[in-house]
Each structure stands twice: as structure tokens, then as C-alpha cells.
Amino acid sequence: MRKGEETRTRILDVAEAAVLQKGFGGTSIEELIAETGITKSGFFYHFRDKNELAKALLNRYIENDERIYDEIFSRARDLMDDPLQSFLLGLKLLSELLSDLPNGHPGCLVATICYYERLFDREIQEINRQAALTWRRRFRGMFDEIFAVYTPREQFDVDQLADMVSTVIEGGIVLSKALKEPQSLPGQILVFRSFVKLLFQPGQHA
Amino acid sequence: MRKGEETRTRILDVAEAAVLQKGFGGTSIEELIAETGITKSGFFYHFRDKNELAKALLNRYIENDERIYDEIFSRARDLMDDPLQSFLLGLKLLSELLSDLPNGHPGCLVATICYYERLFDREIQEINRQAALTWRRRFRGMFDEIFAVYTPREQFDVDQLADMVSTVIEGGIVLSKALKEPQSLPGQILVFRSFVKLLFQPGQHA
């Protein structure tokens, strides 16, 4: 029903912010229900245990993540016909989006789960793995299109190249948080963007 | 005294493995003392609270990290006179070292702390920040030497370029863990290595 979904969403909102700041272990259910204005029984009506909360949280995060990627790169695709130019524009748009976040990227739930593997069941770890594989497929598709048109200055494994996008984003988030420099992440993405540009720039052998 | 240090080290060993697998919140002191074969009183004799355990853990991890970097890149420096070749060899050695870890990289404590910021005091966060800054200085120094000899195909902010090393490592660890593919991390480092090679390869304008 309507009301139930609304409460559930509110719990997830509060939980997501808390988990990204303090981790799963550091986030108490009691604190979540206090901030949500709900009772303990109410919480356990929506989620059987903390594991199920994590699962719902992760699924929602991944969905939202995919939506953002879809928007950015489809917009880039609309503006640029060339697959390389479109990809480079997408990275630029992504960098700008992240640069506009006032407090920087709040953190990636997938990364959080990575550092908690033993705390959750295999299902959650599998969801996490599938998310990373989806990222790989997404960017691999883009690189495949680019390779159909351009000759790279060096040969790469396409999957590894595709993974590099996720690597830079995840690593950039960690570094941004460690350094307390929110602008580090968008900067790293632009560095990667330049590398990609360089890779497909016609060189002496072209 | 001798015995005290030994016990302290044993606690830190057990704690480090546990924290990297379950996070700080997911690691109980009771489980640490059980595995170490020590009593609760004994634990609190060595560490005032969990925060101090985290501090000691982080400091030790960073020291060890620095030692490994020192070894690898000084060995590379001995083998190669050219700063670029030396840096590229260092990345290769690092990749091989990580590739030889049977279960993959156990995880970076600096990254773990990032995702727990609100759980620890400012001192720990500052230690974390200084660690990331030390990485930046280390690799910035290498790039400075390279720039003194080579002309890059594209201009970069040297700090951002230096940060890219840490970004790729941290991101590679996350992706490796998420994908459950230990070989992903060394692979990503080699991709980055190729990018660096590309950057300083003489092109059409050279």
C-alpha cells in the first residue's frame, strides 16, 4: 500500500546516509528508528533483519546508480554521433555532476559492502558482484563501439579497459574522502578522460 | 618490554585481518581476545578503547605500506637509470607482487577508515589524510623527475597525475573485492602503466 512504501523509503533514506558515514556496523537500528520517528516493531515489520535492510539498500543504490549512468551517457550519445566523442563527453558530464555535489560524493555502497564481506550472506555479495559486472558490460559496450571506428595506439583487454572506469570512480571516491578534497574525484575522472583521448589520438604510426 | 610488544603485535595481527574482512563495527573485541588467547583486561591494558586500537592499526598499516613502496621503487631505481623506465618497472613489480598474493589484496585500511569517518575522532582522520598526502608526494616526486627528462603528449596537473596511482590501487582493490577477481587489481595497475607509457611516448609533435 501507499503508506507502507513511503515509510520504507524514509527508513532507507535515513539508513543510506548513516551507513555511508559510519558503515553498517556503526549504524544502529535504534538510531534509524529514532530519526525516522518509528518504533522498533515498525522497523522489523519492513525488514526482517539488518541483512535484509542492507539488501534493500544496495539494490536501491545500484538502481539509482544505473539510472544516472543511463541519463548521462544517453545524453552524451544524443549530442555526439561519434562513439569516442560521445564517451569523452559522458566522462565530462559525469565529472561535472560530481563536481557540483556540495559535500562531494557521499560514498559508494558497493565499496562499503566490499569491506564488509563477512558480515553479509552470499546473496548480497552476489548482488554486489553483478553490479560491478554490469558496469563492466556498460563501458565495454562503449569501448567496443569506439574500437570499431578508431585504432588505439596500444592494445588493451577491453574488459580491463572497461573496468578502469569503475576503478577510477571507486578509487577517486576513496581518495576524495581520505584527502577530504571533494574535487579530487571529478579531477581523477578528467585525468582518465585525457588518457582515453590520448589512446585514440592518431600518432606516428597512423 | 619484550613480552608486552609481542602480545600487542599479536592483537594487531588478529585485529587487522578481522577489520579488513568485517569492518570496525563488525569486529568485536571479545572475538579478538578469544582468538589471541588473552583476557578482556589484558586487551584494555594495551588499548584504552576501540578508537586507540584503530589508531595503532592504521599507523602500523601505513608504515608497512610505505616500507613496501620504498622497497619496490628503490629496487626499480637501482635497475633502471631513466626515471620513466624506473617508474614503469616499479608499477610492473607492484603488479607482480599483488598478483602473487593467493587470496588477492586483503584490503586497504585507509579505505576502510574512509567509509567510517564518523566513527573515529579527528586524529585518525588526519592520520588517514596524511597517508594519502604522503602517497601524493611520493609519486609526484617520480613524475617531477620524469617531466625533467620527457615531454608529455598532454599537460596534466602533476598532483592529479600522482593521485592517479593511489586512485587506481584503491579502486582496483574495491573492484577486485566486488568482482571476487583477485587478478583484477594487478591488471588495472598494468592498464594504468600503459597509459603512462603512452603519455610519454614520442608522438607526431615530438
Next chain:
DNA sequence: GCAAAACCGTACCGGCGGTACAGGAGAGCA
């Protein structure tokens, strides 16, 4: 052999994850 270091044992506190279960308010429908 003596003092300091390095513990052990025990008892206790409050918070937290989780369970159990009874009950109630409100919406939708017959």
C-alpha cells in the same frame, strides 16, 4: 629479591540486534 610490567578474574553497566506477542488505527470493500 624487588619493583615495575604484563597480565588474569570477576562483577557490573548500558546499548544494541533481535524475538515474541498482543493489540490498535486506518483504508478498502462487501
Next chain:
DNA sequence: TGCTCTCCTGTACCGCCGGTACGGTTTTGC
């Protein structure tokens, strides 16, 4: 109007955990 289903509230309870307090004991270095 009454019935049912969803969406909760309230209360009581369990065991684990972080942390404190404190007295006692063994080990070590000198």
C-alpha cells in the same frame, strides 16, 4: 456497518558487546 488486511505501536525479554572498576597474580629486567 462490519470485516479484513496493511501498517504499525507497546511491552517485555534475551544474549552479545563495548567499556569500567578494581583487586590479585605472574613475569621480567635489573
